[in-house]
Amino acid sequence: MLVVGLSGGIAAGKSTVTRHLIGLGVPVIDCDRIAHDTACKGAWGYRRIVAAFGPGILTETGDIDRARLGQLVFAEAAARRRLNKATHAPVAVELLRQLLGHWLRFRRLVVIDMPLLFETGTYKLTSSNVVVACRPELQLQRVMLRDSCSTADAKARIAAQVPLERKMQLADVVLENDSSLEQLQEQVLELYDFTIYTQLSKTLSKVFFPSNNAALQALSFWGVFFVGYISRPAGAVLFSHLGMTIFGGLTPLAMTAIQTGTGSIFIGPALWMVGMALISIVSSLLLIKCYPLTNQRGSF
Ligand SMILES: CC(C)(COP(=O)(O)OP(=O)(O)OC[C@H]1O[C@@H](n2cnc3c(N)ncnc32)[C@H](O)[C@@H]1O)[C@@H](O)C(=O)NCCC(=O)NCCS
Numbered sequence: 001m002l003v004v005g006l007s008g009g010i011a012a013g014k015s016t017v018t019r020h021l022i023g024l025g026v027p028v029i030d031c032d033r034i035a036h037d038t039a040c041k042g043a044w045g046y047r048r049i050v051a052a053f054g055p056g057i058l059t060e061t062g063d064i065d066r067a068r069l070g071q072l073v074f075a076e077a078a079a080r081r082r083l084n085k086a087t088h089a090p091v092a093v094e095l096l097r098q099l100l101g102h103w104l105r106f107r108r109l110v111v112i113d114m115p116l117l118f119e120t121g122t123y124k125l126t127s128s129n130v131v132v133a134c135r136p137e138l139q140l141q142r143v144m145l146r147d148s149c150s151t152a153d154a155k156a157r158i159a160a161q162v163p164l165e166r167k168m169q170l171a172d173v174v175l176e177n178d179s180s181l182e183q184l185q186e187q188v189l190e191l192y193d194f195t196i197y198t199q200l201s202k203t204l205s206k207v208f209f210p211s212n213n214a215a216l217q218a219l220s221f222w223g224v225f226f227v228g229y230i231s232r233p234a235g236a237v238l239f240s241h242l243g244m245t246i247f248g249g250l251t252p253l254a255m256t257a258i259q260t261g262t263g264s265i266f267i268g269p270a271l272w273m274v275g276m277a278l279i280s281i282v283s284s285l286l287l288i289k290c291y292p293l294t295n296q297r298g299s300f
């Protein structure tokens with residue numbers, strides 16, 4: 001099972017990425033949710049937090065006063081360490097329980113959305129790690145807006161975690177969330193495509209390129225991927241030029257539909273009819289199919 005850690009700076013956009021992943025059908029374990037659930041009245045985490053901070057941390061109804069606890073722990077490192085000591089074990093146990101559940105259901109891919117992925121060292125245990133990042137001034141703005149807090153409070157919240165720059169250095173993939181929500185979604189989709197393709201590479205290369213020569217098989221498989229990959233930026237250059245200058249928006253859209261449709265229709269029969277020559281045919285068809293796509297999706 002591929003276990004991918006997802007983290008980033010506070011309010012950089014992890015939950016937004018998580019929503020896109022769930023939309024794609026990817027199982028995601030949400031550690032913020034686990035932290036909240038394990039701190040519900042009577043739960044193990046709740047008892048540990050009350051033992052660490054005393055009954056003064058409770059509301060009139062006996063629940064943990066999260067706003068107050070947040071103020072305490074984001075203002076003072078010692079209080080934060082006390083909270084971490086109280087919460088990390090219950091969060092870790094529930095995380096492991098959920099991971100086991102996915103493993104028993106034969107999941108191939110699970111994402112762990114974990115704000116403290118790097119602080120807790122969990123990133124060393126995952127298969128790979130993705131960090132969602134944005135410019136510092138944007139991050140500050142997003143924290144203030146979302147948590148309705150002052151600049152000083154927002155800065156304290158940001159400073160409570162490993163610096164975003166360091167997280168980016170430790171990550172295998174960085175999703176830049178400096179622009180629109182659509183562009184973030186676009187990056188998530190590409191990463192998902194890439195992950196699925198690489199995960200299935202062994203199976204797909206055997207099915208589509210049967211050969212006794214493993215090197216040739218791998219080369220064919222990645223060659224096709226490469227063609228699909230480079231055709232997008234190439235198509236973006238040509239089609240955005242055509243869209244903005246010669247034809248206007250609609251004609252390139254029609255050309256895109258015709259080209260991608262033609263590519264898709266002929267890939268199927270080509271796979272059945274031709275032997276190893278198939279590689280060049282599939283590559284050419286992919287080129288035709290993907291070439292105009294980026295322009296319409298506005299990426300890369
Ligand atoms: C500090 C608490 C009370 C603040 O609650 P609040 O509802 O205001 O915020 P919320 O839980 O939605 O967290 C918002 C963000 O704060 C950051 N954050 C939370 N806890 C911590 C922490 N101990 N250290 C640094 N950053 C933290 C994360 O980026 C998180 O996504 C709460 O986050 C909490 O109980 N934290 C401890 C549990 C924990 O470690 N959570 C992270 C799961 S890995």
Ligand SMILES: Nc1ncnc2c1ncn2[C@@H]1O[C@H](COP(=O)(O)OP(=O)(O)OP(=O)(O)O)[C@@H](O)[C@H]1O
Pocket residue numbers: 008009010011012013014015016017032115132142146177178179180181184
């Ligand atoms: N590209 C974007 N454009 C505009 N707003 C955005 C963008 N990405 C995220 N946001 C907003 O920024 C806020 C923080 O995003 P999100 O909740 O996804 O961050 P997070 O990393 O999960 O935060 P935390 O770890 O603190 O819970 C949200 O209000 C979200 O709607």
